[in-house]
Amino acid sequence: MREGRTQRAGAGVGGLVARRVEPTVPPKVHYRLTDLGLSLEVPLSALRAWAEEHMAAIDESSTSP
DSSP states (O other): OOTTEEEESSGGGTTSEEEEEEOOSSOEEEEEEOHHHHTTHHHHHHHHHHHHHTHHHHHHHHHOO
8 A cells, every 4th residue: 555545444434534544564553433423423422411410320220130
């Protein structure tokens, strides 16, 4: 791969992550979120806040028979 080449990291990522490979030995690989990936910050923060708020109930239901 040429230096600075950017491509999607994996088929299942769907354009959320960009990958750049440096042709060194061993190869150096850099990952970054694309604009689309960065757009998930607000909804994922809301999901995290919800999970933290409900953690006790989630834990309780997962340990109950």
